[in-house]
Amino acid sequence: MDHNKLALPVGTTLDRFIMRKQEDFPYATGELSQLLRDIALAAKIVNREINRSGLIDIAGAYGNRNVQGEDVQKLDVIANIRFIRALRNGGEVCTIISEEEQEMIQTGNHQGKYVVAIDPLDGSSNIDVNVSIGTIFSIYRRVSPTGSEGTEQDCLQPGTHQVAAGYVIYGSSTMLVYTTGNGVNGFTYEPSLGEFFLSHPNITIPKTGSIYSINEGISESFTPATAAFVKHCKDQNYSARYIGSLVADFHRNLLKGGIYMYPATKKSPEGKLRLMYECNTLAFIVEQAGGKSSNGQIRTMEIEPKGLHDRCPFFIGSTELVEKAEEFMASEFSNSSAPAV
Numbered sequence: 001m002d003h004n005k006l007a008l009p010v011g012t013t014l015d016r017f018i019m020r021k022q023e024d025f026p027y028a029t030g031e032l033s034q035l036l037r038d039i040a041l042a043a044k045i046v047n048r049e050i051n052r053s054g055l056i057d058i059a060g061a062y063g064n065r066n067v068q069g070e071d072v073q074k075l076d077v078i079a080n081i082r083f084i085r086a087l088r089n090g091g092e093v094c095t096i097i098s099e100e101e102q103e104m105i106q107t108g109n110h111q112g113k114y115v116v117a118i119d120p121l122d123g124s125s126n127i128d129v130n131v132s133i134g135t136i137f138s139i140y141r142r143v144s145p146t147g148s149e150g151t152e153q154d155c156l157q158p159g160t161h162q163v164a165a166g167y168v169i170y171g172s173s174t175m176l177v178y179t180t181g182n183g184v185n186g187f188t189y190e191p192s193l194g195e196f197f198l199s200h201p202n203i204t205i206p207k208t209g210s211i212y213s214i215n216e217g218i219s220e221s222f223t224p225a226t227a228a229f230v231k232h233c234k235d236q237n238y239s240a241r242y243i244g245s246l247v248a249d250f251h252r253n254l255l256k257g258g259i260y261m262y263p264a265t266k267k268s269p270e271g272k273l274r275l276m277y278e279c280n281t282l283a284f285i286v287e288q289a290g291g292k293s294s295n296g297q298i299r300t301m302e303i304e305p306k307g308l309h310d311r312c313p314f315f316i317g318s319t320e321l322v323e324k325a326e327e328f329m330a331s332e333f334s335n336s337s338a339p340a341v
């Protein structure tokens with residue numbers, strides 16, 4: 001008997017993978033590696049809270065509204081605290097942009113070289129009903145010199161300046177998926193060992209697909225071009241899939257092919273999703289996986305941010321489907337950079 005079969009290897013841990021990748025960069029100093037480990041640690045703690053949220057009193061609303069005007073859930077607050085604390089204690093991050101905080105968060109780490117934009121808990125409407133939710137994060141290198149707090153200029157950088165982007169999906173299994181600009185890799189959490197293991201190396205999104213994801217419950221508010229593209233998807237007999245957690249809808253399409261859309265609507269002319277910690281992040285990942293993302297016309301990562309919580313129309317997924325959607329949206333961009341809604 002081949003004794004190796006007696007003790008099959010458990011796989012490559014996230015830590016080991018980060019270290020190996022760091023070796024690819026002779027001048028790397030290990031700070032970004034440490035930052036990724038800090039995020040992974042906070043994700044493990046938040047995962048534990050989520051897994052037992054039905055047993056302990058952390059279900060339901062927290063009782064106030066965030067800067068987006070949304071009812072904040074207790075788990076939104078818990079995840080926000082856990083990630084901010086991990087980033088502050090890790091020492092690599094000078095400033096944080098969080099969905100749950102109106103202003104930039106200064107960590108006090110003046111020597112910190114990085115800025116993190118984070119959606120601590122994505123899919124808040126699905127928290128208490130045991131449907132997949134997530135965390136979304138983007139990492140930028142500060143542009144101002146170290147030695148002081150991060151500035152607005154450090155925070156309001158276009159998506160093309162991201163040095164890393166990732167998400168955690170708390171679903172039937174918990175996964176961390178990220179890129180540092182050299183492809184996309186996915187790690188599955190093994191709770192009994194407390195480790196993330198490489199389970200999805202070099203993820204690539206199929207060039208096309210037959211899944212479309214959009215909230216048709218707001219179709220009354222769709223623009224004519226959006227309505228026409230949705231009709232096109234139906235005429236193609238594509239399957240409609242909409243979980244209502246951006247991370248989960250994106251993750252499915254990343255693996256199977258498809259398009260996720262949260263367009264500009266009459267009700268929300270800028271769309272709903274946030275540029276800095278939802279759209280840019282997933283745009284970097286999908287492009288690294290061979291897919292595409294835009295606001296229906298402009299590449300998402302080339303949109304100049306003006307505010308920490310800017311929203312933008314969002315079309316993301318398989319290249320051929322996003323390009324098809326852009327063909328339909330072109331009529332609404334004919335004379336401006338924003339869709340006429």
Ligand SMILES: O=P(O)(O)OC[C@H]1O[C@](O)(COP(=O)(O)O)[C@@H](O)[C@@H]1O
Pocket residue numbers: 070099119121122123124125215244245246247272
């Ligand atoms: O209920 P709607 O309008 O379809 O919006 C659902 C979208 O809103 C979000 O919940 C917004 O994110 P948050 O939960 O982080 O606020 C996305 O995850 C999801 O795709």
Ligand SMILES: [Mg+2]
Pocket residue numbers: 119121122123246278
């Ligand atoms: Mg979100």
Ligand SMILES: [Mg+2]
Pocket residue numbers: 099119120121122123124
């Ligand atoms: Mg959120």
